[in-house]
Amino acid sequence: MRKRTLHSALRFCRSKPATWLSVIGLLAVMSAVHSAGPPHVTKLSGQIDKDTVWSGRVEVSNHVSVAAGVTLVIKPGTRVAFADGVGLSVHGQLLAEGTEDKPITLVPLGKLRPDAWRGVVLAPRSHATAGGLPEGSRLSGCHIAGALEGLSIIASAASPHRVVACRFEKCERIGVRVEATSDVVVEGCQITHCGHVERRPSGAIHVSHSRHCRIVDNVIEDCAAYGVQLYESSDNTVQGNTIKGIGGRSRKPDGMGISLDTGSNRNLVLSNKVSGMNYMCLYIGNSAENLIIDNELRNSPDGLGMSGPKSTRNIIRSNRIYGSWWGQIYFTSRAHDNLVQDLIVSGGDAGITMWYAGPNTFENCEFRGCGPIAFLGGVKVTFRRCKIQLGRGNDDLWTEFEPDCTLIDCNVRKDHIDFSKGTTKNSQIVFKRTFVVIVVDEATGKPVPGASVTATVTGKKPLAVTTDSVGRARLELFEGTVGKDRGFEASGSYEVVVKANGFAPAQPLSIEPTSPITTLRVSLKPQ
Numbered sequence: 113m114r115k116r117t118l119h120s121a122l123r124f125c126r127s128k129p130a131t132w133l134s135v136i137g138l139l140a141v142m143s144a145v146h147s148a149g150p151p152h153v154t155k156l157s158g159q160i161d162k163d164t165v166w167s168g169r170v171e172v173s174n175h176v177s178v179a180a181g182v183t184l185v186i187k188p189g190t191r192v193a194f195a196d197g198v199g200l201s202v203h204g205q206l207l208a209e210g211t212e213d214k215p216i217t218l219v220p221l222g223k224l225r226p227d228a229w230r231g232v233v234l235a236p237r238s239h240a241t242a243g244g245l246p247e248g249s250r251l252s253g254c255h256i257a258g259a260l261e262g263l264s265i266i267a268s269a270a271s272p273h274r275v276v277a278c279r280f281e282k283c284e285r286i287g288v289r290v291e292a293t294s295d296v297v298v299e300g301c302q303i304t305h306c307g308h309v310e311r312r313p314s315g316a317i318h319v320s321h322s323r324h325c326r327i328v329d330n331v332i333e334d335c336a337a338y339g340v341q342l343y344e345s346s347d348n349t350v351q352g353n354t355i356k357g358i359g360g361r362s363r364k365p366d367g368m369g370i371s372l373d374t375g376s377n378r379n380l381v382l383s384n385k386v387s388g389m390n391y392m393c394l395y396i397g398n399s400a401e402n403l404i405i406d407n408e409l410r411n412s413p414d415g416l417g418m419s420g421p422k423s424t425r426n427i428i429r430s431n432r433i434y435g436s437w438w439g440q441i442y443f444t445s446r447a448h449d450n451l452v453q454d455l456i457v458s459g460g461d462a463g464i465t466m467w468y469a470g471p472n473t474f475e476n477c478e479f480r481g482c483g484p485i486a487f488l489g490g491v492k493v494t495f496r497r498c499k500i501q502l503g504r505g506n507d508d509l510w511t512e513f514e515p516d517c518t519l520i521d522c523n524v525r526k527d528h529i530d531f532s533k534g535t536t537k538n539s540q541i542v543f544k545r546t547f548v549v550i551v552v553d554e555a556t557g558k559p560v561p562g563a564s565v566t567a568t569v570t571g572k573k574p575l576a577v578t579t580d581s582v583g584r585a586r587l588e589l590f591e592g593t594v595g596k597d598r599g600f601e602a603s604g605s606y607e608v609v610v611k612a613n614g615f616a617p618a619q620p621l622s623i624e625p626t627s628p629i630t631t632l633r634v635s636l637k638p639q
Contacts, residue, residue, distance in 0.1 A: 157198075166190055171221065175230070178202040180237040181246065188253065189214035193221045199230025199259070203237045205246060210253030215279075220258040226308075227284035231259035234273060235266045248273040248295075257281040261289050262306065268293035276300055285311050287335070290319040299328045307336035309361050314338065316355075319345045328352055336360065339369045339386065342376040351382040360390035367391040369409070372399045375422070380405070387411045392442075393433075398422035409433045415440040415460070418469075423447035430454045437461060440482060443469040448492075451475070457482055463500070466491040470516070474498055484508055484530070487515035496520045511535050520544040520588055531596040540595040547623055547630050549585045551610055554635035559583025563612035563636070567623070570604050579612075591625040602626060610634045 154166070157174035160182055167187035175198045178184045182204035186192065188211050194200075200218075210216035220228030234249050248271045255278070256262040262280040265273055265288075272295035280287035280303045287306035290296045303316040315338030319325055322345045329352040332339045339355035342348060350370060360367025367390020372379055376399040383406045386393040393409035396402060398420030404427070409415045415433035418426070419442075428450065433440045440460040441452075444467040455477040457463050463479035466472075470492030477498045479485070484507040485500070487493070493516075500508050500523060508524045509517070512532040519541065529541055551563040565585040566576045572590055579585045592602040608621040615636035623632070 160184060166192065169193075171195070172198055172200065174198055176200050178204045178206065180204050183207060186210075186216050188216060191217045191219075193219055194229035195221050196228055197230065199232065201233045201235060202249060203235055205236070206232070206234060206249040206251065208249075208251045208254050212253065214253075216254045218254065218256045218259075224258045224282060226258060226282045226305075227260045228258040229260070231261040231264060231283065232256065233264045233266060234268065235264075236268050247271055250274050250276075251278055252276040254278040255281070257283070259283045261286045263287070264289040264291070265293055265296055266291045268296075271295070272297065274299070279303075280316075281305055284308055285314050286318050287316045287332075288318070289313075290317075290322050290325055292321045294323045294325065296322065296325040297328070298330060299326065301330045303330060303332045303335060305334050307338065309336045309359060309364075309366060312337070313341065313343070315341055315358070317341070319343070319348060321345060323347045325349070326351070330354075333357055334359075337366050337368075338371055341368070341371045341373065342379060343371075343373045344375045346375070346377040346379065348376075349380045349382070350384060351380065353384045355384065355386045357388045358390060365391055368395050369393045369412075370407075371395045371397070372402055373397045375399060377401050379403070382406060384408070385410075389413070392417050393436075396423050396426055396447075400424045400426065402426045404428040405430055407431045409436070411435045413438040414442050415457070417442040417444075418447040418450065419443070419445040421446040421448070424449045426450045428452045428455065432456045433458070433460075435459045440464065440479075443467070443472060445469065448472060452477060456480070462486045463502070466493060469493075484510040487511045487517060490514060490516075492516040494518045494520065495522050495524075498522045500524055509541065511539060511541070514539045515541070518542040518544060521546050526594050526600040529594050535596050537596050540593040542593050543591040543600075544588050545591050545625055545630065547587045547589055547632065549579075549587065549608065549610065550631065550633045551579050551583045551585070551612065552633065552635055553615075554637050560612050560615065560636055563610055563615075565608065565610050567606045567608045569606045572603070587623075589623065589625045608632075610636065612636055614639055 153169045155171045159177045161179045163183045165185045167190050170192045172194045180203045184206050186208040208216050262283040274297045277300045283306040287303040306316050307314040316332040316335040317340045320343040325348045327350045332355045334357045336359045339358050340350055355369040358367050369386035369389050378401045381404045385408045387410035389412035392414040393412050394416045396418045415436040440457040441464045447469045450472045452474045458480045460482040463482040464485045466487050468489040473494045475496045479500045507530040508528040510530045512534045514536045549565050551560045559582045561581050563579040566574050567587050568574045577585045590603045594600050606623040610618045616639050618634050
């Protein structure tokens with residue numbers, strides 16, 4: 113073909129000499145294209161024991177291992193294809209820093225499919241000739257697809273690793289695994305179609321036995337089992353992630369957005385958006401002292417769940433739970449001494465479901481258009497300043513067995529509490545209200561700090577408090593109870609006595625706990 117083209121060009125030039133130079137240029141281009149041929153492919157396998165650079169097209173036929181103290185650099189735009197069942201293990205340092213225009217691609221040879229190759233494992237080891245810990249690896253602008261586990265960072269003896277703006281796709285078990293290490297950053301990554309519901313551990317990001325890691329600003333979609341799972345991992349941050357569509361087995365407790373499981377303590381879970389789970393948006397299992405703040409949990413069977421006797425002293429603040437169709441909040445299995453504040457719940461068959469859990473406390477929470485707050489089994493819980501505006505059924509509260517519930521300054525309707533057949537006759541719901549007593553000096557009008565305020569009522573122990581620096585004392589007074597087979601039973605009036613050093617005792621006050629007036633002013637005469 114090339115020979116015929118050349119002869120035609122020469123005949124054309126004899127008839128029109130002026131075009132000779134143009135034809136020479138054309139032939140030069142044709143010759144360059146013909147001689148370029150297919151792109152060069154570098155084929156590799158075995159151990160790398162000196163600093164190495166990969167670029168262009170690389171094929172890995174057998175497992176490649178980078179020795180301790182050795183750095184492997186993968187240049188932007190490089191495509192690395194792995195044969196079936198092989199992978200890359202790095203015991204030194206990996207620098208794979210692609211760009212938006214020239215990403216680094218690590219994929220299987222042939223058709224893209226899950227579990228085609230093993231993935232990348234970072235397992236740095238200390239090197240005798242290096243002082244201190246080796247530098248951590250850095251990955252950015254990488255596309256890792258079709259592996260068993262996309263990237264595994266295991267038992268690191270290195271300074272922090274960073275995985276930034278990478279894409280993980282169609283990994284059979286896990287997109288990113290972090291195990292027995294610390295100070296790993298996974299930031300701004302996109303993880304899709306990773307995980308398998310029948311394999312454990314599984315999901316987009318799995319962190320186990322690790323500390324001080326940051327899982328930040330990632331987008332996780334259409335994965336299976338877990339979005340972000342922390343297992344026996346403490347002092348980590350999960351922040352600003354968007355997690356959608358985590359699948360699981362039908363009617364099984366998997367398919368969770370964020371899970372803090374089995375001794376995952378003192379973690380910060382902040383400002384994440386989770387929606388479309390198979391089971392639950394956010395779960396805390398036998399883990400303590402976590403901060404769960406400003407998360408948005410949407411459109412899943414359960415919103416937020418907590419279970420296990422070691423789930424304690426967690427603080428859950430300023431979260432929003434919308435459209436969960438089973439239960440917005442689910443506490444069970446003796447989870448206790450947890451604090452939930454400033455929560456907004458909308459929709460759902462039940463605002464809260466508790467089963468053998470407590471004591472726990474809810475403060476300043478709102479329940480809008482959902483089903484009742486349900487207590488099953490031995491539940492102990494306190495609600496302070498909570499508002500309930502239900503939209504399903506006629507009950508504000510529903511109880512079974514023997515709950516111990518105290519409502520302080522809540523708007524629960526006393527005639528909209530349902531006690532099931534299984535509820536014991538000793539069960540009751542306690543109502544309390546807060547009254548503020550302001551104590552001032554009659555002569556000057558100034559507040560009197562340190563004054564003693566004691567409230568007594570028949571059948572109850574006296575309640576004694578002291579005024580604060582601005583002369584205020586808060587009294588949580590027993591208003592009455594609602595029990596099974598009986599309506600609301602109000603307490604009697606309280607007698608309140610105020611005393612302070614240097615002042616004559618005031619005349620006792622009478623407070624009716626059902627009174628609409630909840631602030632009282634007491635003036636003391638100086639002695």
